[in-house]
Amino acid sequence: MNARHILVADDEPHMRRVLEIMLRQAGHQVFAAADGQEALEIARATPLDLVITDLRMPRLDGIGLLGRLRDEGMEVPVIVITAHGTIESAVDAMKRGASDYLLRPFDVEALELAIERVLGAAEMTRQNAFLRDEVDRSRGGFIGGSQPMQQVYGQIRQVAPSKTTVLLIGETGTGKELAARAIHAASPRKDRLFVPINCAAIPAEMLESELFGHTRGAFTGALKDRVGKFELADGGTLFLDEITEMPMALQAKLLRVLQEGTLERLGSNRSIALDLRLVAATNRNPRQAVDDGRLREDLFYRLNVFALTLPPLRERTEDIPGLVAHFAAKHGRATGRGVADAALVEHLAGYAWPGNVRELENMVERALVLAGGGPLRAAHFPFDVPSAAAPPTPALEVPSGTLTDAVDALEGRMIDHALARSQGNKTQAAALLGISERTLWYKLKKHRGGEPD
Ligand SMILES: Nc1ncnc2c1ncn2[C@@H]1O[C@H](COP(=O)(O)OP(=O)(O)OP(=O)(O)O)[C@@H](O)[C@H]1O
Ligand SMILES: [Mg+2]
Structure with missing residues (x-):
């Protein structure tokens, strides 16, 4: 294994010493701290590959250290050391983002195994992020292989x-x-x-x-x-x-x-x-x-x-699943993969998408709100125009009067329509209109005068 920068935090001098020796013999560069506070100061000053910390320490304990590292944007992997009596704290530490724990007493093999596992996983995450960036870059941010x-x-x-x-x-x-x-x-x-x-x-x-x-x-x-x-x-x-x-x-x-x-x-x-x-x-x-x-x-x-x-979305419906996954991940789902099943994809492919990818993104964002963490369904994508083969909308009659008045009148009607469709839900109405909620609020105030509610 390559030499790594590893920080050891333990308030017991003997334990600290033993860990230092084991890690030095394995070829790593070791930094030692007597408590969480000292460890945090070292972490701020030195780029680290790994932190191995005791849980119970004066001033700042192991969990506290982990929290501070994350709060300050340091993603360095952390292994906590625990004894049988404190195993629950170790589990708690894992929930808060520790990578692994070591049960005291441990031997050199157990230590090396844990380090290898944790550093290997960190490397993998980095590589994946790198590869993902590379793919994105080569396509300039575009999704779709049609x-x-x-x-x-x-x-x-x-x-x-x-x-x-x-x-x-x-x-x-x-x-x-x-x-x-x-x-x-x-x-x-x-x-x-x-x-x-x-x-x-x-x-x-x-x-x-x-x-x-x-x-x-x-x-x-x-x-x-x-x-x-x-x-x-x-x-x-x-x-x-x-x-x-x-x-x-x-x-x-x-x-x-x-x-x-x-x-x-x-x-x-x-x-x-x-x-x-x-x-x-x-x-x-x-x-x-x-x-x-x-x-x-x-x-x-x-x-x-x-x-x-640039081809319209309705002419490349095979890109829809990938785009839905991309936007679902962008708007809060941990992973967008598999978020749209075959029935939903068919529903989406039948719509004409006059607003193309932008409209799809707005629709997905809104559908995620409606689905509330559950799977996305066709019902979360209610379209006015059911299919690409729908008859064209009739030509708009040209209103008389000033342009501002005509635009205002149309704006008011579209807002009423969107609010009716969303049963008064402003988040959804704003999404339907493709404007922010703040803009909708402002426009409502303008059209209705005074407070919108
Ligand atoms: N193939 C795609 N993959 C991922 N995102 C896309 C794709 N096409 C468009 N988008 C996203 O959709 C939104 C609209 O795209 P963009 O602003 O480039 O459209 P446009 O053609 O300039 O539209 P307009 O004519 O309305 O200005 C942007 O957020 C963009 O990132
Ligand atoms: Mg544009």
Whole structure:
């Protein structure tokens, strides 16, 4: 066995001495402490592979030491030493995270066996975590081994090393942002910044200065010089999300910057050279957006160098079990494996998933609440639209009046509907709406006035 750093804590000098000798002879580096407090101080100062501690000690006892180690984020394995009289305390220690116990009196073999077992298990855990990370990284955080997703991974690997502009196309929640990050992470620019900007989330009049930056006094309210997202992404990757929501005039400027590879901050005529990788995304059909006058045709050609389409979830239902397991584990189940049985998978595969993976994640989170620790069942996933073959929803009648009033009215109706469906349960209603409970609370207050209850 390799030499390990092992801390021995025992208040009895003779026992401490015996342990030290046995461990030194086995080739380990040994640290000794006369009580839990001293042991804790050594553990804080020295990286340790193992702690072997007596249970009864003055100042801080063995259980106390274990608690403090864990509280301070030290995951070092702990073996407790116990006599017949205190075996219950040893069991208690195991429940609190000790790895093993040694029954006094013990011989060298018993000691070595326990050490080997504990250190072997710790090594295994580390290796598993490492392997899991490796698998995750190679897929950039994506789950799903279906044919369409394999194609996506292949395209990401193919395009990542170059500086080629990528246009990500796909419905909402299909993983466009995940793909953009995966491309960056697999590129030579991975140690520089990945800078996302959502063109739909920033008011049109602020978008230009967000993108290109400005100098002090460039416009009313420009009190300081400001670096834009383009400059921030220099050397790295700029992710322009919802590109079709960018005003047409700004699209013209964007195209110019992309073609020239330089930009000027608003209010300045100093031109700044840029070296960045651009990834753009849209959940519309980009050609349709060109026809509709939402996307400049020349910009479309400039972005469409390498188009990558993220497939909707309903076209790769074989990924559903893996995704459910992943999200169940993410949202609190110790293990997601086996959480969905065949009947449930069939139920989930029959739904159209307009919100794709994001909707599935919200649904799983909500189902876990409903299932309360028990197995997940179809009843925990009540869908309004029972199947992918359901008739399309009728076209929305265009309301008159201001946009704000119309949006408010629709918002109120959707909230009422969600609350009715969840029998007034706000956690579930928020999950149905895909918003946080806090946001729901705020909106309820706005719509109903005063307190929501
Ligand atoms: N294949 C997948 N495996 C695991 N998680 C996924 C997968 N696809 C998407 N997700 C997760 O689903 C959520 C939505 O993904 P993302 O934000 O990338 O979607 P999007 O296509 O950008 O959606 P939108 O158009 O609404 O912005 C994220 O939390 C993302 O991590
Ligand atoms: Mg997105």
